[in-house]
Structures are given as structure tokens and as C-alpha cells.
Amino acid sequence: MSNKLSSVTYQYRNYKPDQVLTHTQLNETIAYFEDQNRLSRVALTGVGIIHGLTIAKRATETGDQFVVHQGVGITTDGDLIVLHKQLSEEQPKENIISIEELSFTHFRVFSDEKAKYSPYFYEDEEQIPIWEFCNEEDNDALPLAEQENWENMNFLVYLESYPKSEDICGDINCDNQGIEQVSKLRFLMLENERIQGLVNQDEILSKSLGIQQLIGELSPIQLMKVVHNGQNTTSLSQIDKLYSAALENGNTLEDLGKGLHLIIEGFGSILEQDEDTINLIEIYNEHVEDIFKNPSEDYNFFQYRYQLAKDLVNTYNELIIAIKKFDYFPNPKITPFPKHLLLGKLDGSGFRHNFYRSPALGSFEKGKKGINSLIKKLIALLRSFEIKVDQGLRIIPNGKRKHNDIFPSIPFYYVNNEVLIQNWGLAAEVISFYYGMGNNPLLLEYDGVDSYLIGGHLGMEGEDTFQAIQSMVSQFGLEFKVYHFDLSVNQNELKKLFKDHPACTSTGGVPKAGTYILLSQENKVFADLSLPYRIVDESGLIGSSHIKVAACSYPWISSLKYLNNLSRSIKGSVRRSGIQPRNYRLVVNSYSINENPLITGAVTLEIPFEEIHKRRMHAITEALNERFPKGLVFDFDESLKRLVITRPYDDEFKISFSDNTLSINSPSYTYTQEGMEKSDKTYRIDSIRCEELKKYRESTYVQLQNEFAPIEKDDDYGAYTGKWKLWYELIDDLMTDSRFTGENKPRIPQSIEDLPSSVSRIIARVQRSLEGSQIPHDLYLTGDWVNGSWASIEMINEYKNSTNTNDTIFRFLNLRSSLHKKDQATKASLVVVLDREIDRERMVTTLSPFTELVDVYIEVPAVRNQPRTIDTVIKLKL
Structure with missing residues (x-):
């Protein structure tokens, strides 16, 4: 049998009026259109089983039936396979396809002598054993029950195609009839060892099976979760170790490398063969070694290296999904299954053709481009990763790609890299930490924003950064709360945070409506964490409890006249020397309550002159209260023209201010519960006036619990x-x-021989005494000797x-x-379990000589299944 597409006709003739046609001309025309039809199916649709053509066994009263359900398939020679049956005996060449199934009750030996489907049904020019399904009325039909183990065979549909012999034309020749081309659907079964021969010649099925096996080995990977608590987040080295251990113990990077190796080896045909892709494994191993295995500093910001690993893992998992979806088979060869389709076995196993679709049915080029883009992204992530300090604080919106193609945004730990930007996501443009001047993304409204990325803060002053983030939150209407903890100052507060909010995690930013936690060491920012929700301050709870409060008034460091002049200067003449200030610049140099520092460095408050012009001193006190919501309460008494500081009555505080509006060399004024000083000297003897106030608030005791309840x-x-x-x-x-x-000898003994001789000698003496008493018992060793603390x-x-x-x-x-x-040495702790309560007194007498040498306990049998002490402890039976 020759395949129709083995040679293709690409021309045919146009006929003239009254032209005498030859068989060559007619056949040429038919061949052209038939070839185009077949090519359309193979090239534009695909090959294999499109749907249906499933098989089953049906039990009936007369015996088993083999059933094939309706479906559609295309062979690699372009034949369309659809179930059909003869319309009627009067019209043997007419068939109907509006059927749901074909069923067979019998079988017979199949001979392929007419079509000669070689090499598929032949070995060494001999036909292999094949059986055909048929029904009782067919020639040589045998019941299925007579075919041993037919249910475990492999099944296929075969389109038998051959030209009908000329000798059947009868006495006259066939010149006026032509040669009939026969096509019959045959449903065949082969033994297991024979089906492999068909598979070996089937390049498409072999490739598909290889891909499925590779895909089965490519499972998604995940990083080990990092959980912060009060014990593992108390120093820079601990935090570094926390994240590096998660990477090392999970073997995630090693598994990712193995997966990339499988992809390069198994899917090279769809990968671009550029230098980077060819050398992907070497590039990956080299950068992983440099970034994760060879840290060079005492503190290596492993929190952000972990974020890189997370991006690598997510990209790798996306790559697996893209490969699994990419099931195109362009330009299939004719030879894999030109006249047959494999249907598999009844139990669902065996070899069965799937549908191998043409690129015309989907986004072939887009899918291929997406896979190669993910490979490029992996390489760009590794090459672009760099931790920089003192870059300058920036906040950018972020989200998920499914909500907006412009997301996710590129965080600060990737340097500006054109390759990374091109392959980062679906959109032509993405939001990057390195956006150009005048393109601040916080000024625009984006759909799908669910978080914010924060960067450029590493190495900066902690208090300044905290204040700057708060200002940006207020300026741009950002939906998150900010906290700042310095490890050198706020250890207990941070431990309590982890205890109350164990979901703290590292995201390189903060979720929308979440809580951002800035971490510093000696006022230098080194890390950040976040919570997916906003922390509610318990101090804001409403209730009633008693608190003794002191409200003390002091002179302010700047006179009201001076403030009035400053506030009016924005509408007057320009200052002749220096820069014309626009804000009242108040510097808080130090601030502590009960010797607990509230800041770790100087904090500068900028109060616009417009606000001072409208509200005078109240603009300043409000700025102080907003900046320090968990500190002293500041107010201004208009009648006394004095600053009022309210605090719990017995608390001590110290806060120092400088007015740097016009000069950075202004003197420092210090307020305490005792009075007021200027440059460490008493400012005024009568500077302080205090009175006692009484308030009732439940939050006071909540605060007491927060601050004084013992932690761990x-x-x-x-x-x-x-x-x-x-x-x-x-x-x-x-x-x-x-x-x-x-x-x-082991630390946990398994027998008396494992004990040190000083102890085993004593126990041996006890055992001899017990044996001499002839009292039925069991002897156990317990305590430190069996838990390893001896x-x-x-x-x-x-x-x-x-x-x-x-x-x-x-x-x-x-x-x-x-x-x-x-x-001293650990005494042996022995428990003697008696069989009978009546023997207790005799046992006490027997063991009394040893009470100075060992600790002895006597137990009796369990009563009514009540557990005994010996049943609940670690023990060794002697």
C-alpha cells in the first residue's frame, strides 16, 4: 500500500469545450483536489484522535460485546476516520454516520493480503498475528469467548485501502467503469509484544510519550516557609541565617537546576538556540554559587536573596505550565500512522493516540515565544540581582498579572536591565523601581493594585526613613500602616509583635491595607517585614479604668512673636540672605520615657508656615502628637501661653528640641518632669507648673499588660x-x-550493659537481692538515666x-x-512493679538496704484498667 501523501500533485489542467479527456487528465484533477484536502487536514487541523473513538466491553445475555463509540480521527496520510455502517443491503456502497457506536460479538483472523500495510503489519515480510472484530453473520466468525484473554489485548482502527481487482468486471473490460478504490474500517486486536512494533515506527507517539514522561518529572517546586519569632530575629546574623537555612534545607535551588537541565535536554526543539539558552545550566550554576553560596559580608541581606529565589521559583513554575500547554506538533511526517489509529486497552492503559494539533489551531508562535521569554527572564533575574544601599527611598504600586498586565512591578533589588524589562511580564511597559524623573507611578491610578514595593531604604537612617515613609503614605494616600523597630533598642517590643502577629513575612514591601515593619540596627535600616492586615492599636480601645495623670506646662522654645513673624514671611518681602524657608523646622534630638528611647536618631518635623499662620502653636503640637502617637501628649494653653505636656503621674521623660528653621546651630532645649534646660543648663527656675488629673480608661491596663507582662x-x-x-x-x-x-556506650542505654560500671554494679546488687526474695516482680530503670541527662x-x-x-x-x-x-553523680531511679499488692511489705524490707544508693519506687498491678505511673514515663526494663 502506498500512502496518498507520499507524492503530492500540485497542478491540474483546465479543460476546453468539447475536449476529449484521457484518464490521465481526469485522475490528475482528482488527485490535486484530494491531495489538497488531505493536506488541509494534516497541516491545518492536526493528526490523531480528535475526540471519541473510545472502547468498552459490554456484557449481554448472549455474551460479551466489544464496543467502539463514535468519534473523529485523522491519520498522518490525511484520512478522516469516522464510524459508519452500511445503509442497506440494496445500497451496499452507501453508509450512514449518524450512529453512536459500533458493537461486535465475534472475531476472526485478519489477513492483510489485499492492502499490504507494510511495514506496520509485517516482520521480515511475514504478516504478524492480527485478529479482526466482526459479527456472527460474517465469514469465519468465532465468539469472543473463544479468543483467550482478548480483554487484555491492544486495539486499533485500521483503514484498509486498496484498488479492487479488474477481473471482477466480467466479460467486458473495465474501461467504462474505472478501477474501484476500496476503503474499509477494520477494528483489530494485537498482542502486547506486537503493538510495540507499531509504536517503534511511530515518531509522533514516541515523541508524545517522551514529552509526557518529561513533564511528569517536571513538578512545581516551592520554597520552605520562613517564620519569624522572638528567638530567631534578634540580630542581623540570625535573620541572615533564618533565610539562608530555608534555602539550603529545602534544596529548592538544586531542584530548580535539575528541572532546567531536563527542559534543555527534552525540549530543545522549541527553545531558541542562542548562546545564553545553550549555556543556561552553566549560567544558572555560576550565579547561584555567587549569590547564595559565597556571601562575602557579615550581613548579606539574605532576606532579599530569598526574594530572588522566590522569583526564580515562580518563573520556573510558570515555565512548566507553559510547556505543558504547548502541545503542538507542526509538520507531522506521513509515516507514523498513515492508515491506523491506536485505541489503547479496555482498562485505559496501553498505547492510544491523542490529538496532535496543528499550530493553526492555537497560538503556536505566542506559546513558543512565551517559553523562550521565561528562559530569558530566569537568566536576567540572576544577572540583574544586586543589593545597593543608600539608593534613596521609593515606593511603587504592585499587583497580580491576572488583574492588570502592567503588574507585577520590578523591585529595587534588580538593577535596571533592558532584557529583564522586556521579559518581565505581558505588558510592553512595566513599573520599575528605577522609573524616570517625572514618572512617579504613585501619581497615577492603576487597576488591580494589591500591594506596594518599597526599596532604596537599606543603609539609611532608620528614623528618617520611618518618617519619610509616613509622609509618603499621607501625601499619596497609601493604604498601609508603618512601624519601626530598632534591634538595639526595641527587642522586647519586637518579640511581642511576633508573639501577637506570627504571620510577619518578607515581601519586599507591604500588602494594601496591611502593616509595614521597618527594621534597623543602631538606626541603620537593614530589612523589612509586613503583615497582610493593619494592626489595630489597643490603646485606642474605649473603656473605663483609673489612671493618675500629671499635666505640666512649660515655655515653648520659640516665642509667639517669632512664630507670627515666620508665618507672615511667606507673604512679605523675600529674605535678603540665605534661602527663604517655607516650613517651621523642629528637630527632636532625643526622646525617652522611663529611660526607654522612643527614637534612635534625630527626627525632623516640617510644619508649613501656612499651618502656623492659621493655627499658631496648635499646628506644632498636633505634628508632635501625630509623629509620636505612643508618647507624651502635647498641647498649648492659650490663656497661659505655655506648652502643656501630659503624662502618667509617676512616669519620667526626657525630650530635647531645636528650632533649625533659620540656623542649624540653634541651641537645644530639654524638657523633663523636673523642669526645662537650655544647652544642659537650667533655663528658668519657674519654668514648670504641674497639676494632677484623674482619668478612667481601660486602655491604661491594656497598655500595662503590653509593656510589663513578662514575655517568654x-x-x-x-x-x-x-x-x-x-x-x-x-x-x-x-x-x-x-x-x-x-x-x-550510648547516651541512652538499651540494656544494663550500656550503663557505666559505677551504676551497673549497684543495680546488679539490687537485682540479686530481688531474685533471692523470690517475690514476683518487674524491674525498670527510669528518670535521668533513660532521658540522657545523667x-x-x-x-x-x-x-x-x-x-x-x-x-x-x-x-x-x-x-x-x-x-x-x-x-554529684546521678542516682539510679528504679521502679519495682509487683504482681500482687500482698507482697508490698516484704518488698520494702528487701529493698531497704539500698535506699542510700538508689531511688526506689514500688508499684502494684493496675486496678480496673487505671493507668499506673510506670505506664506514663520513659523506662528501660532490666
């Missing part, structure tokens, strides 16, 4: 802070110490006075002495 204290009220944790760490370390592993005479004598203070046993013995006040 142990049972010794903080006297041994951290020592209990170290105690359990040392116990764990001893378990794996070389002196208790290998050929040495100290033997041998340990104490060898290590107690060791000069190696870093030795684990030395540290364990010293901490044991400090925590437990124990310097």
Missing part, C-alpha cells in the same frame, strides 16, 4: 534566661558526641576540672550544677 520568661522569672534552652541543646549534643557513639562518677572525675571550657561534657556538668544545684 522561664519558671525562674528570667534569672536563667536562655539557660534552659542551652540545657536541652547540650543533652541533644551529647547524644551524637563521639564518646557516646560507635563502639562506645552524670556518672566517671564523667565527673574526668571532665569536671577540664581546662577545655568548650568541651560539651564540661559545659553540661557546669550548667547542671548551675541549674539543678547538683555536683
Whole structure:
């Protein structure tokens, strides 16, 4: 059998009136249109099973039936496969396709002698064993029950095509009839070992199976989650280690590298063969090594390296999805399955053709471009990553791509890179941290904004950055709240935050309507965290409780006349020397309450002269209260013309101001509960006037709980802070110490032979005495000897006075002495379980000689299934 598309006719003739036509001319015309029809199916639709053509077994009263359901398929030779059956015996060549299924009750041996479908049905020019489904009325039909194990065979539909022999024309020749071209659908079954021969010749199916196998190996990956708490976020090195450990322990970057290797090896045909793609694995490994494996500084901003890893993972997962969707098979060859379609097995296994669609049915070029763009993005992410300090604070809107193609935005830890911008997302333009002057995205309204990216703040002054973010929140109407914690000052407050809000996470910004947490060390910004919701200040709760309040009045550092002149200057003549100021510049040099600093550096407040002109001193006091909502309450008494500071009666405070509106060398004024000083000297003897006020607020006691309730204290009220944790760490370390592993006796004994001789000798004496008493019993070892916290005479004598203070046993013995006040060896703790209560008195007599050497407890059998103490503890049966 020759395939129709093995050779294609690309020309035909136009006929003239009354022209005598030859068979060549007619056949040429037919061949042209038939070839075009077949090519249209293969090139513009695809090949394989488009839908249906499913198979099943149906049990009936007369026996099993093989059922094929209606469907559509296209062979690689362009044949359209649709189920049909003969219209009637009177019209044998007419068929109908409006059927739902074909069913068969019998089978017979199939002979391919007419079509000679080679090489598919032949091995060494011999036809392989094939059986055809048929029905009872067909020649040589046998019931399906007689075909052994037919349900486990492989099934296919075969379009048998051949020219009918000329000798059937009869006495006259066939010149006036032509040669009939026969096409019959045959439903065949093959044994498992034979079907593999068809698969081996099927380039499309083999490729499809290979792709499916590769895709099965390409599973999405995720980073290990990082959870902040009061123990792991107390220093820069801890935070670095927290994120680096998440990357290292999860093996995510290694898994990503392996996945990229599979993609390059298995999908090279759809990847651009540029230098970067060819060398993708080398580029990836080199940058991963530099960025994640070889940090060069004491603090390496691993929080943001983790964000890079998250972007790499997300891009890789997008790449997997894009590859899975890319199921096009352009330009299929004719040879894979020119006249047959594989239907699989009844149980759903076996080989079955899918639909291998043409690029014309989808976005072939777009999908291919998307895959290559993701590869380029991966490389650009690695090449563009760079942590810079003191860049200058910027906030940009961010969102999800499904809501707006312009999102997500490019964060600050990627330098401006044209390749990254081109391959970042779907939109031609994206919002980047490095936007040009005059293009501030906060001035525009974008659909789909669900968060904000914040950058350029690393290495800047903490208090200045905090104030700048708050100003931008107010200026641009941003929907999030800001907190600032300095590790050198606010450790307890930060611990409480983590305790109350354990969902703190690193996003490189803050969700819309969330909480942004700025972190600094010695007033230098080094990191940030966020919460997906806005923290509600408990101090704002309404209620009633008693608080004793002191309201004290002081002179202000600037006279009212001076303030009036400043506020009017914006409408008067321009200043002759220097720059004409527009704002009253108040610098808060220091601020503490009960020696607890509220700021870690100088804070500058800029109050516009227009506000002072309208509201005089109240514009200044309001600015102070808004900037320090958890501090002293500032007000101005118009009748006394004095500043009023309100505080809890017994609290002590210290706040220092400078008026730097006209000069940065202005003197500093310090206010305390005792009075007022100017440049560390008493300003005025009568500068302070106080009165006692009484208020009732529930929030006072909420505040007391927040500030004074112990956090993570142990049972010794903080006297041994951290020592209990170290105690359990040392116990764990001893378990794996070389002196208790290998050929040495283990730290947790499994038998009496594992105990130090000083203890095993004593227990052996007890055992001999118990055996001599002939009292039925069980003997157990419990306590420190079975949980690993014991100290033997041998340990104490060898290590107690060791000069190696870093030795684990030395540290364990010293901490044991400090925590437990124990310097002697651990006594054996023995539990004797009696079979009968009546034996208790005799057992007490038997064990009384050993009470100085061991701790002995006696238990009796359980009563009414009540649990015994021995059933609830760790123990070793001796």
C-alpha cells in the first residue's frame, strides 16, 4: 500500500469545450483536489484522535460485546476516520454516520493480503498475528469467548485501502467503469509484544510519550516557609541565617537546576538556540554559587536573596505550565500512522493516540515565544540581582498579572536591565523601581493594585526613613500602616509583635491595607517585614479604668512673636540672605520615657508656615502628637501661653528640641518632669507648673499588660534566661558526641550493659537481692538515666576540672550544677512493679538496704484498667 501523501500533485489542467479527456487528465484533477484536502487536514487541523473513538466491553445475555463509540480521527496520510455502517443491503456502497457506536460479538483472523500495510503489519515480510472484530453473520466468525484473554489485548482502527481487482468486471473490460478504490474500517486486536512494533515506527507517539514522561518529572517546586519569632530575629546574623537555612534545607535551588537541565535536554526543539539558552545550566550554576553560596559580608541581606529565589521559583513554575500547554506538533511526517489509529486497552492503559494539533489551531508562535521569554527572564533575574544601599527611598504600586498586565512591578533589588524589562511580564511597559524623573507611578491610578514595593531604604537612617515613609503614605494616600523597630533598642517590643502577629513575612514591601515593619540596627535600616492586615492599636480601645495623670506646662522654645513673624514671611518681602524657608523646622534630638528611647536618631518635623499662620502653636503640637502617637501628649494653653505636656503621674521623660528653621546651630532645649534646660543648663527656675488629673480608661491596663507582662520568661522569672534552652541543646549534643557513639556506650542505654560500671554494679546488687526474695516482680530503670541527662562518677572525675571550657561534657556538668544545684553523680531511679499488692511489705524490707544508693519506687498491678505511673514515663526494663 502506498500512502496518498507520499507524492503530492500540485497542478491540474483546465479543460476546453468539447475536449476529449484521457484518464490521465481526469485522475490528475482528482488527485490535486484530494491531495489538497488531505493536506488541509494534516497541516491545518492536526493528526490523531480528535475526540471519541473510545472502547468498552459490554456484557449481554448472549455474551460479551466489544464496543467502539463514535468519534473523529485523522491519520498522518490525511484520512478522516469516522464510524459508519452500511445503509442497506440494496445500497451496499452507501453508509450512514449518524450512529453512536459500533458493537461486535465475534472475531476472526485478519489477513492483510489485499492492502499490504507494510511495514506496520509485517516482520521480515511475514504478516504478524492480527485478529479482526466482526459479527456472527460474517465469514469465519468465532465468539469472543473463544479468543483467550482478548480483554487484555491492544486495539486499533485500521483503514484498509486498496484498488479492487479488474477481473471482477466480467466479460467486458473495465474501461467504462474505472478501477474501484476500496476503503474499509477494520477494528483489530494485537498482542502486547506486537503493538510495540507499531509504536517503534511511530515518531509522533514516541515523541508524545517522551514529552509526557518529561513533564511528569517536571513538578512545581516551592520554597520552605520562613517564620519569624522572638528567638530567631534578634540580630542581623540570625535573620541572615533564618533565610539562608530555608534555602539550603529545602534544596529548592538544586531542584530548580535539575528541572532546567531536563527542559534543555527534552525540549530543545522549541527553545531558541542562542548562546545564553545553550549555556543556561552553566549560567544558572555560576550565579547561584555567587549569590547564595559565597556571601562575602557579615550581613548579606539574605532576606532579599530569598526574594530572588522566590522569583526564580515562580518563573520556573510558570515555565512548566507553559510547556505543558504547548502541545503542538507542526509538520507531522506521513509515516507514523498513515492508515491506523491506536485505541489503547479496555482498562485505559496501553498505547492510544491523542490529538496532535496543528499550530493553526492555537497560538503556536505566542506559546513558543512565551517559553523562550521565561528562559530569558530566569537568566536576567540572576544577572540583574544586586543589593545597593543608600539608593534613596521609593515606593511603587504592585499587583497580580491576572488583574492588570502592567503588574507585577520590578523591585529595587534588580538593577535596571533592558532584557529583564522586556521579559518581565505581558505588558510592553512595566513599573520599575528605577522609573524616570517625572514618572512617579504613585501619581497615577492603576487597576488591580494589591500591594506596594518599597526599596532604596537599606543603609539609611532608620528614623528618617520611618518618617519619610509616613509622609509618603499621607501625601499619596497609601493604604498601609508603618512601624519601626530598632534591634538595639526595641527587642522586647519586637518579640511581642511576633508573639501577637506570627504571620510577619518578607515581601519586599507591604500588602494594601496591611502593616509595614521597618527594621534597623543602631538606626541603620537593614530589612523589612509586613503583615497582610493593619494592626489595630489597643490603646485606642474605649473603656473605663483609673489612671493618675500629671499635666505640666512649660515655655515653648520659640516665642509667639517669632512664630507670627515666620508665618507672615511667606507673604512679605523675600529674605535678603540665605534661602527663604517655607516650613517651621523642629528637630527632636532625643526622646525617652522611663529611660526607654522612643527614637534612635534625630527626627525632623516640617510644619508649613501656612499651618502656623492659621493655627499658631496648635499646628506644632498636633505634628508632635501625630509623629509620636505612643508618647507624651502635647498641647498649648492659650490663656497661659505655655506648652502643656501630659503624662502618667509617676512616669519620667526626657525630650530635647531645636528650632533649625533659620540656623542649624540653634541651641537645644530639654524638657523633663523636673523642669526645662537650655544647652544642659537650667533655663528658668519657674519654668514648670504641674497639676494632677484623674482619668478612667481601660486602655491604661491594656497598655500595662503590653509593656510589663513578662514575655517568654522561664519558671525562674528570667534569672536563667536562655539557660534552659542551652540545657536541652547540650543533652541533644551529647547524644551524637563521639564518646557516646560507635563502639562506645550510648547516651541512652538499651540494656544494663550500656550503663557505666559505677551504676551497673549497684543495680546488679539490687537485682540479686530481688531474685533471692523470690517475690514476683518487674524491674525498670527510669528518670535521668533513660532521658540522657545523667552524670556518672566517671564523667565527673574526668571532665569536671577540664581546662577545655568548650568541651560539651564540661559545659553540661557546669550548667547542671548551675541549674539543678547538683555536683554529684546521678542516682539510679528504679521502679519495682509487683504482681500482687500482698507482697508490698516484704518488698520494702528487701529493698531497704539500698535506699542510700538508689531511688526506689514500688508499684502494684493496675486496678480496673487505671493507668499506673510506670505506664506514663520513659523506662528501660532490666
